[in-house]
Amino acid sequence: MGRPPGVQDDLDLEDLAKTHAAIVAAGATTVSTYITDEEHFGCPRIYNPQYEAAAREYAQMVHDLGLRHMPYTGWGVNANIPDFATFGQEMLAEPVKNIGWGCFLHNHAGTFPDWWLWGARRLIEQTGLDGMYMDGMAMPRLQFNELDGFAWTDREGRPRGTWCIWAVRDFIERLYIYTHVEAPRPARIRNHYNLENYCIGAFCDERVTGEGQYRAGDTILDVNSPAEFRANFMTHPNGVATTGLWWNWLKLPVTRNQMHSMFLLHDVPMCVGGGIVRYYGHQIGYGETTRPWVHLRRLRTAFADADAWVDRVGGRALVVVSNLPNEPWSGTVTFDREALGIAADAQPVDAMFDEPIAPDGDTVALEIEPQRYRLIIFGDRVPVPENARID
Secondary structure, three states, X not given: OOOOOOOOOOOOHHHHHHHHHHHHHXXXXXXXXXXXXXXXXXXXXXXXXXXXXXXXXXXXXXXHXXXXXXXXXXXXXXXXXXXXXXXXXXXXXXXXXXXXXXXXXXXXXXXXXXXXXXXXXXXXXXXXXXXXXXXXXXXXXXXXXHHXXXXXXXXXXXXXXXXXXXXXXXXXXXXXXXXXXXXXXXXXXXXXXXXXXXXXXXXXXXXXXXXXXXXXXXXXXXXXXXXXXXXXXXXXXXXXXXXXXXXXXXOOOOOHHHHHHHHHHOOOOEOOOOOHHHHHHHHHOOOOOOOOOEEEEEEEOOOEEEEEEEEOOOOEEEEEEEEOOOOOXXXXXXXXXXHHOOOOOOOOEEOOOOEEOOOEOOEEEXXXXXXXXXXXXXXXXOOOOOOOOOO
């Protein structure tokens, strides 16, 4: 994981500030880091005093730049915490499961919520951070903790467990009330989990997923169908936006850019995006929980799908046309200028390469490679960065 800013002996704070200023200039609003030392991974607070002082100094620096700092703060129960000898066993799920990095799977019905929420309060109020990034912390699991009422025996004498949905909901509701009502300043909750349950997911500000939703396959549609993708990732119509992951741990032949065809089509930002993603993240409001601009319509043809982001005030529109199947597509797309809120003389431009597209009235002819997409913008231009690699 490396040592955090402020702990490295040879750290150039001035150079670090310049780096973060560049992040601000690129349109970012939040940074996230690992904040704990190697002995206390995944804890909601910082136990090492030197690391805590460094985190406080770093938080002040990013605040001065107008950024928020939401650190990685959740991964089970670390057995190295000072409290583990006193009540650590009560915080563990049964059967006990080692989840790595010195941590064990947690039980939301035990003493775990009190310990974790106390650490979160200290991190926000004393260390000065701006929220929590929980990894698998609020995901219901089948548990067998007998003292908490999860274990039972069926008629045939077989031991059974219970999905701890209500205990998880109580935990994240308490966290939400603290971060949004009781904290000295509002803080945010980023919830990283794989099983969507809206009685839990509604109590967070952002959702991250993408580690358990894909099948092994050779094409986009083998990996995830549009219907499955909408269920797993397209959550913003229900109030909480999702940032999707595509780490491709399965080593599939599907590339990150090919998966963008699916992500962009459904208004879902992909983690570690870049290029044009930065444009509508900063300018149009892409993926924002509040959905400040109009999600207009989806246009369908035989093979290609399209989606649009509309800025009625600025007279801009960004349209993505995706070709998900593994075969080339060619055809025409006709734009309703009145519905898009763009001027009659606004010309279509290929937003990826900043090149005008010759229209025939309100219609453009497009060719799209298999499992690829085209981005067309009206009323604006997005310059290609210097030294950009164009395939």
